[in-house]
Amino acid sequence: MKKILVPVDFSEHSEYALQTAATLAKKHNSSLVVLHMLGLSEAILTKNESDEILEGVFYMKLAEKRFSEFLDKDYLDGISIETTVQNYVHFNEIDKVAQEFHANLIVMGSHGASGIKEVFVGSNTEKVVRTSQTPVLVVKNPVLNFKIKRVVFACDFNLDFVEPFKKAYQFFKTLGAEFQIVYINLPDRFISTTEMKIKAFKFLLHTGIKELAEQEKNIIYYNDYTLERGLFSFSNDFNADVIAIPTHGRRGIAHFFSEKIGETLVNHSDIPIITFKI
Incomplete structure (x- = not known):
């Protein structure tokens, strides 16, 4: 950098x-x-x-x-x-x-x-x-003594996100950061553990990065009622320095977060967010 x-x-x-x-x-x-x-x-x-x-x-x-x-x-x-x-x-x-x-x-x-x-x-x-x-x-x-050592990358393994994922992975690799992938499983989009694993495997295969094949077993599948709550809860538990998310160009990141977000939840999350565009 x-x-x-x-x-x-x-x-x-x-x-x-x-x-x-x-x-x-x-x-x-x-x-x-x-x-x-x-x-x-x-x-x-x-x-x-x-x-x-x-x-x-x-x-x-x-x-x-x-x-x-x-x-x-x-x-x-x-x-x-x-x-x-x-x-x-x-x-x-x-x-x-x-x-x-x-x-x-x-x-x-x-x-x-x-x-x-x-x-x-x-x-x-x-x-x-x-x-x-x-x-x-x-x-x-303000973030005192800011560092990028532990990163949570939120992904639903949509193949549209392969390119921003690759950018993020290489970016944080050069910084020597621990890169944790998390899938938030939601009630209205619930899929089984087996389905999640198959979806993740196909996604990592499409990245073309050989070393990522071994990371499939390290992916966290986190259940929660909303994407936002699950993402922030896990990131806080993980002591993440940064949350990384992919974003569409036309819709920005508004599509990633729902419009009904509890102010209390969000205001208690001081974790910076970094975005990678498709």
């Missing part, structure tokens, strides 16, 4: 992401690219050329000043940092920046005190997750 992109709006949640990215950068000898999006309106961009230049210079200088203050943190000492200001209006363009700088990971802070639906669905973070080819790590709260 050579480069980590951190989009910031200079908010408290941006700092959660920055601190998390800094911890990862120090542990894996990575550099940071800190991005601020100006998002200038069409009204500004369609002014005459001289006004546009003056306006652009003003916003660039303002951004540079805020960068100087925002990045004045002890925990950033010793880390190579690049800053970039882009005038993207749409947050889905962050992935273009990640590719331009050859970033291996995007770390984003997200407002979500009232539940995971607010963290992801309809937010700027959701737009990035939905469109990014680069893995996106979402941090809702």
Whole structure:
């Protein structure tokens, strides 16, 4: 992991992401690219050329000043940092920046005190997750001494998820993390243990990764009433540092989580989530 992109709006949640990215950068000898999006309106961009230049210079200088203050943190000492200001209006363009700088990971802070639906669905973070080819790590709260040693990958062994699974497996393998696959068996989609094992075996076979064949016996089949409760309960029991999930491009990760999620359950889960796009 050579480069980590951190989009910031200079908010408290941006700092959660920055601190998390800094911890990862120090542990894996990575550099940071800190991005601020100006998002200038069409009204500004369609002014005459001289006004546009003056306006652009003003916003660039303002951004540079805020960068100087925002990045004045002890925990950033010793880390190579690049800053970039882009005038993207749409947050889905962050992935273009990640590719331009050859970033291996995007770390984003997200407002979500009232539940995971607010963290992801309809937010700027959701737009990035939905469109990014680069893995996106979402941090809702400050995480002290963040590490990626134990990872839970949630999967229903749908063959659509083979590619994001392979990306996730290789990503965490390079980090030396323990990679635990979990299947949440639900009442309304209940299948027998034998059926789960057959489905998992076929899925791992499609990955083409020989070493994964031995992992079939290590897959956890976890029963619960909802996907969310089962996933978070198991991840907490496992002491996971990160929950990894595959995501469809068009629907984002809203399809993965149901719309009826208990706020209490979600608010008690401080585990960061990382997404891998199909």
